[in-house]
Amino acid sequence: MKPVVRKPRYCLQCDDGAVLELGVRDVTVHAESVTRVVPEIAGWHCPKCGEIEFIDRDSAERMDEALREAWEEARKGEADSIKSIRKKLGLRQAEAGQLFGGGVSAFSDYERGKRQPHKAVMILLNLLNHHPELLNEVRAAA
Numbered sequence: 001m002k003p004v005v006r007k008p009r010y011c012l013q014c015d016d017g018a019v020l021e022l023g024v025r026d027v028t029v030h031a032e033s034v035t036r037v038v039p040e041i042a043g044w045h046c047p048k049c050g051e052i053e054f055i056d057r058d059s060a061e062r063m064d065e066a067l068r069e070a071w072e073e074a075r076k077g078e079a080d081s082i083k084s085i086r087k088k089l090g091l092r093q094a095e096a097g098q099l100f101g102g103g104v105s106a107f108s109d110y111e112r113g114k115r116q117p118h119k120a121v122m123i124l125l126n127l128l129n130h131h132p133e134l135l136n137e138v139r140a141a142a
């Protein structure tokens with residue numbers, strides 16, 4: 001029997017000529033701290049960066065769906081975390097919006113997942129979550 005010779009396919013994401021591997025694999029998707037395993041994804045897989053060139057529509061659709069769900073869950077987690085930190089600090093939504101920027105309705109939007117705060121706001125909120133005693137210094141600086 002003659003072996004099947006395929007032309008190698010190279011990853012378009014990796015600049016160093018990483019060779020894609022054809023196969024069916026369970027793939028893990030990440031959205032911030034949320035992960036989901038999507039079983040039996042068919043396609044050309046990059047062993048270096050995880051990029052996939054899909055060869056069937058079902059795999060592509062299941063990956064899209066899993067990513068969408070993972071991001072939804074991550075946003076919900078972030079929204080819940082913002083609300084919990086704000087309450088721990090004893091701030092009303094409007095007060096938090098004035099203190100951290102974004103306007104009086106910013107925290108209402110963040111906590112309903114309608115908008116995402118700037119990364120710097122999340123860093124500051126997480127810092128204050130661990131060191132709530134610094135709130136007065138933040139107030140004085142604002």
Ligand SMILES: [Zn+2]
Pocket residue numbers: 011012013014018046047048049050051
């Ligand atoms: Zn790659």
